Amino acid sequence: MYLDHRLIARISHVLSRLNMNIMLIDTNGQIVLPEGNDRELTLPETLKRNPTQPLVYGGFTLIGTDAEQPIYLCLPGDSNDVCNCAILASELVSAMTRMELPNADKEQIIRSILREELDGSEMETLAIDHNISLEQERCVLLLRLHNVDTETVLNILTNVIGDNRDDALIEIDRHTIALVKKLDETSDFEDVEQLGQAISNTFASETQNEILIGIGDPKSHLSNLGESMREARTAIEVGRVYQKNQNVFMYRKMIIERFLSEIPQTMSQKYYSLLFNRKTSRLFNDEMLHTIEKFFENSLNLSETARQLYIHRNTLIYRLDKVQRNIGLDLRAFDDAVTFKMMMLLGKSDHDKNRRNN
Numbered sequence: 001m002y003l004d005h006r007l008i009a010r011i012s013h014v015l016s017r018l019n020m021n022i023m024l025i026d027t028n029g030q031i032v033l034p035e036g037n038d039r040e041l042t043l044p045e046t047l048k049r050n051p052t053q054p055l056v057y058g059g060f061t062l063i064g065t066d067a068e069q070p071i072y073l074c075l076p077g078d079s080n081d082v083c084n085c086a087i088l089a090s091e092l093v094s095a096m097t098r099m100e101l102p103n104a105d106k107e108q109i110i111r112s113i114l115r116e117e118l119d120g121s122e123m124e125t126l127a128i129d130h131n132i133s134l135e136q137e138r139c140v141l142l143l144r145l146h147n148v149d150t151e152t153v154l155n156i157l158t159n160v161i162g163d164n165r166d167d168a169l170i171e172i173d174r175h176t177i178a179l180v181k182k183l184d185e186t187s188d189f190e191d192v193e194q195l196g197q198a199i200s201n202t203f204a205s206e207t208q209n210e211i212l213i214g215i216g217d218p219k220s221h222l223s224n225l226g227e228s229m230r231e232a233r234t235a236i237e238v239g240r241v242y243q244k245n246q247n248v249f250m251y252r253k254m255i256i257e258r259f260l261s262e263i264p265q266t267m268s269q270k271y272y273s274l275l276f277n278r279k280t281s282r283l284f285n286d287e288m289l290h291t292i293e294k295f296f297e298n299s300l301n302l303s304e305t306a307r308q309l310y311i312h313r314n315t316l317i318y319r320l321d322k323v324q325r326n327i328g329l330d331l332r333a334f335d336d337a338v339t340f341k342m343m344m345l346l347g348k349s350d351h352d353k354n355r356r357n358n
Contacts, residue, residue, distance in 0.1 A: 008032060011093055020082075022089055023074040032071075032174075043072060052090070054083045061086045065094040106130045111170050114140065114178055116226035127222055134222045136166075137183040141196055142232035144212040145175050153177060156206055160199050178229055183218050189252075196248040212236050213248045234258065241348050260345050272346040275327055283326050291319050292331065292340070300337060 008024075012033055015022045024033035029041045044062070047055045051064025056078040063086045064070030071093060075086050109126045112118050118126070127134055145153055157169055157179065166182035179199075181192060196213045203211045214235035216228030231251040239249030242257040251258075260268070276284060291309060295316070298304045306313040320331050329336040 007096065008035070011096055014092055014096065015089060018085060018089060020075055020085055020089075024093070025072040025074060027070065027072075030173075035174075041074075047072070054086050056083075063087065063090045065090045065097065071097070106132065107168070107170060110168050110180060110225075111172065113222060113225050114170060114172065114180075114229045120223060123223055132222065135220065136222070137187075137218050137220050138222075138225060138228070139181055139183060139189075139192060139218040140216045140225060140228040140232050141179040141181060141192070141199075142172075142214045142216070142229060142236065143177045143179065143199070144214075144236055145177065146211070147209050148207050152207065153203070153211075156203055157199065160202050161195070172229075178232075180225060189218065193248065193250055196250075200247045210247055212240065214239070215248070215250045217252055237261075242345055256342070257345065260342070263346070268346040272343055275329075275340065275343045276347060280326060283322065288319060288323070289344075291316065292323070292344075295320070295331065296337065296341060300332060300334070302332070 011024065012035075015024070015033070022033070023031055025041060025043070026032055029043050031041065044055060044057050047057070047062050047064065051066070051070040051072070054061055054063045056062075059076070059078060061075045061078055061082045062072060064072050073086060073089050073093065075082050075089070109118075109130060109132065113123060124134060126132075143153065143157075154169060154171075154177070157177070161167055161169075161179065168180040170178045170180065172178050181195070183189070183192070192215055196215055200211055200213055203209070214232035216231035216235070219225055219228050235249040235251040235254060238254055238257045238261050239246060241261065242254075243249060291305075294309055295302075295305045298308065302313055302316055306316045309316065324330045329340050331337045331340055
């Protein structure tokens with residue numbers, strides 16, 4: 001069971017009246033209440049096997065609300081009074097979630113489809129019952145949030161995308177929102193990228209915070225929306241490594257980056273060190289690397305690169321000649337430029353793998 005921000009607010013209000021410091025924990029062990037706590041807890045296996053029975057554990061009393069998709073409550077203390085209060089609180093939360101379901105059926109269904117929690121026949125039955133088109137070109141824009149509440153983001157998104165009933169805004173978790181975007185026959189997929197950029201720009205101007213947006217490939221059947229969301233999530237994860245100066249990442253445009261991210265760390269380090277090593281460390285200082293990256297951004301155009309760097313064209317040529325003399329690659333030649341670019345990207349990938357392993 002996923003709890004959106006509205007239901008969390010109502011549960012928080014009710015639990016606060018019990019005058020107990022009650023924590024609400026989802027099935028993954030993430031603390032939902034009190035809000036702002038990103039810690040994940042390891043729930044005892046005994047509790048998972050029998051969630052509706054109170055469990056005293058480490059001076060706390062734990063209980064789940066439901067046997068199928070429980071939400072867990074954690075109360076300080078282990079007395080009989082605390083145990084009775086835990087049972088009462090779990091019943092209250094369970095009743096509130098049951099009351100919410102009829103009002104959020106369509107959203108819950110799409111969320112389950114995005115999470116790939118439904119099998120084919122169950123998904124089709126629910127879609128027909130709730131008038132959700134099975135055959136329709138759609139794609140998923142996944143928004144990763146930082147330092148901003150979900151309700152603010154939803155209000156901004158509603159203003160940007162307008163009142164289109166064929167689109168759906170779905171909370172995936174406290175830090176992620178999915179926009180399921182309908183594509184008609186006249187839609188150009190580049191329009192979706194422009195929409196993503198518009199959302200990013202509006203979000204930055206109104207909140208002074210950044211948002212990361214991944215765009216999955218379009219799918220023609222409802223059952224494939226989960227794949228589009230996985231692609232959007234991959235686009236964000238890969239884009240954060242290879243395109244750090246951007247906020248909007250399209251899965252279909254990141255073929256090389258996705259390929260490089262799957263290369264084993266030992267192999268990527270081996271090839272990266274062929275160009276970037278102790279002998280070339282002075283050559284590839286920050287200024288030189290900035291020059292080369294700007295040269296690549298301008299599609300190997302000497303004049304435009306020199307203009308943007310505020311240097312003379314001959315100065316740029318001198319720097320590129322210096323690279324050629326030292327490593328044998330002429331970055332003005334397409335094949336050599338591609339080789340160098342790949343080695344640079346391998347370095348970014350290797351750095352990210354080291355960070356994740358540590």
